[in-house]
Amino acid sequence: MVCKECRERLSRHKDLAIRCDYLDVDSTIQYRKEHAALLDIEYLVSACLCGEHCRYDGKSNIQKSVAQLVSQGRALAVCPELFGGLPTPRPPCEIFQGKVYDVHNQEQTAAFLKGAQRTLDIAKKLGIKKAILKEKSPSCGVHFIYDGSFSASVIPGQGLTARLLSQHGVTLLSENDL
Numbered sequence: 756m757v758c759k760e761c762r763e764r765l766s767r768h769k770d771l772a773i774r775c776d777y778l779d780v781d782s783t784i785q786y787r788k789e790h791a792a793l794l795d796i797e798y799l800v801s802a803c804l805c806g807e808h809c810r811y812d813g814k815s816n817i818q819k820s821v822a823q824l825v826s827q828g829r830a831l832a833v834c835p836e837l838f839g840g841l842p843t844p845r846p847p848c849e850i851f852q853g854k855v856y857d858v859h860n861q862e863q864t865a866a867f868l869k870g871a872q873r874t875l876d877i878a879k880k881l882g883i884k885k886a887i888l889k890e891k892s893p894s895c896g897v898h899f900i901y902d903g904s905f906s907a908s909v910i911p912g913q914g915l916t917a918r919l920l921s922q923h924g925v926t927l928l929s930e931n932d933l
């Protein structure tokens with residue numbers, strides 16, 4: 756099943772497999788189990804880098820090289836913020852003094868931690884030791900995050916998922932490291 760949006764988006768990237776289920780992780784794992792293909796997964800990748808429209812504003816950050824890894828079965832797409840139960844679109848969030856707040860000053864740390872834990876659980880379950888994550892995100896930022904002032908100012912730091920994965924031995928790259 757391919758939605759109209761995906762068809763239009765992927766028509767610009769004809770060498771990618773067309774699919775709409777990047778974030779259906781459980782089905783993907785089940786499918787790969789049935790096909791004995793779990794050992795091939797090398798990376799977790801931020802789903803927005805694969806073209807999934809899961810950003811806070813409903814857009815994606817498609818990066819062809821990352822989307823190709825998923826199409827080739829070498830990477831599994833994850834979106835920690837959706838795993839945490841947040842909707843798309845959603846208010847933008849930033850980290851301030853270790854906690855996550857949305858632009859309306861509502862604390863969202865619990866959802867971000869829940870999403871980070873689910874992402875780590877998937878990495879452990881599949882033995883995945885590498886991740887390619889979206890820079891500057893309060894979940895996925897690898898080297899930099901926004902400073903919490905919602906003024907587009909960037910500081911050194913990691914998103915909550917990136918930090919948890921790193922603490923558990925997952926090697927992190929951002930899209931800018933590719």
Ligand code: SF4
Nearest residue numbers: 801802803834889892
């Ligand atoms: S949480 Fe990560 S994967 Fe999801 S939209 Fe933000 S940067 Fe992309």
